[in-house]
Amino acid sequence: MKNINEIKGNWNETKGKLKQKFAILTDSDMLLVEGKQDEMLGRLQKKLGKTKEEIQELIAAL
DSSP: OOOHHHHHHTHHHHHHHHHHHOTTOOTTTTOOOTTOHHHHHHHHHHHHTOOHHHHHHHHHHO
16 A cells, blocks of 8 residues: 555545545545544445455555
């Protein structure tokens, strides 16, 4: 997975791409707060039915 700082630097763009790909995602699902990355990944796992690794690969591929 990309470094968390790389993700945060491009988060608005990444968030937009994820929301286009998965219309069920909301802004609150995509909230990236310092120190709570695992919480956000957990919300995405639950909503998308994917593993943590699959979510990380998906984000890294965008």
